[in-house]
Amino acid sequence: MGRAGGWPRARLAMHAVGVFGGTFDPIHFGHLRLAEEMAEALGLARVLFIPAGQPPHRGTPRTPATHRLEMARRAVQGNPRFTVDGREVAAPGPSYTVDTLTSLRAELGTEVPVWLLLGGDAFLSLPTWHEWRRLFELAHLAVATRPNGGAQTGEPSSELQQEIAQRRNHETRDAPAGSVRMQAMTPLGISATAIRTALARHESARYLLPDAVLDYIHEHRLYIQP
Numbered sequence: 152m153g154r155a156g157g158w159p160r161a162r163l164a165m166h167a168v169g170v171f172g173g174t175f176d177p178i179h180f181g182h183l184r185l186a187e188e189m190a191e192a193l194g195l196a197r198v199l200f201i202p203a204g205q206p207p208h209r210g211t212p213r214t215p216a217t218h219r220l221e222m223a224r225r226a227v228q229g230n231p232r233f234t235v236d237g238r239e240v241a242a243p244g245p246s247y248t249v250d251t252l253t254s255l256r257a258e259l260g261t262e263v264p265v266w267l268l269l270g271g272d273a274f275l276s277l278p279t280w281h282e283w284r285r286l287f288e289l290a291h292l293a294v295a296t297r298p299n300g301g302a303q304t305g306e307p308s309s310e311l312q313q314e315i316a317q318r319r320n321h322e323t324r325d326a327p328a329g330s331v332r333m334q335a336m337t338p339l340g341i342s343a344t345a346i347r348t349a350l351a352r353h354e355s356a357r358y359l360l361p362d363a364v365l366d367y368i369h370e371h372r373l374y375i376q377p
């Protein structure tokens with residue numbers, strides 16, 4: 152068992168909560184596998200999947216938020232550690248992560264360790280996020296990376312590099328927030344864009360996402376051009 156500061160990791164993270172935001176248009180196995188591997192590595196008691204109502208850094212998704220929310224719900228069904236949280240879909244305006252974490256903190260209290268889960272591409276854009284430095288007051292950050300370095304999609308900006316250098320692996324006993332962890336995950340070259348493209352061309356997207364999500368897509372004729 153991993154130890155930090157002399158305490159077994161499972162003890163450290165007993166009630167830790169993972170927060171995983173995304174456009175999820177649609178949710179796929181890359182998302183689910185990231186959450187599963189993070190939950191295991193960080194000893195998370197639960198992971199909240201939070202579909203963005205209005206993703207701040209991209210145009211309004213063509214798929215209404217209610218469908219993206221429902222697909223996420225179907226995807227996590229049967230996993231007692233995973234739940235879907237609809238607060239960003241319910242809130243007006245851009246879905247800023249700092250606002251989401253602030254509202255979660257109001258519910259969870261200041262003591263519970265919270266881990267914001269991010270893919271490598273989302274992490275690289277962090278310095279462009281709304282009040283990004285405040286995120287470290289509210290949560291730890293866990294970034295999914297390719298094992299053994301892998302092919303990098305870019306380098307962190309110098310301000311992000313400085314922040315990582317200070318915070319990397321600085322988890323102290325039971326700390327609720329403030330550190331950064333790079334976590335190697337099984338590389339899965341799945342993207343929502345590729346799934347939308349395949350479906351629009353009437354090609355198969357099977358085995359890229361759960362059958363329950365694919366059934367929902369077909370039921371509601373999402374992504375499929377008439």
Ligand SMILES: Nc1ncnc2c1ncn2[C@@H]1O[C@H](COP(=O)(O)OP(=O)(O)OP(=O)(O)O)[C@@H](O)[C@H]1O
Pocket residue numbers: 172173174175176180181182185268269270271272273274295339340341342343344345
């Ligand atoms: N295959 C994958 N492996 C690891 N992380 C992923 C993968 N796909 C998405 N992510 C991460 O999941 C989070 C939410 O991603 P998002 O909902 O934008 O999915 P996407 O597949 O990247 O979508 P799109 O193709 O529409 O940009 C982001 O942090 C992103 O980096």
Ligand SMILES: O=C(O)c1ccc[n+]([C@@H]2O[C@H](COP(=O)([O-])O)[C@@H](O)[C@H]2O)c1
Pocket residue numbers: 171172173174175201203206207208209246247248249273279280281
């Ligand atoms: O808070 C921000 O400014 C911010 C800027 C860009 C992205 N995010 C969040 O990052 C997550 C992944 O975004 P996306 O666009 O890659 O799906 C999603 O939860 C977004 O709300 C948040």
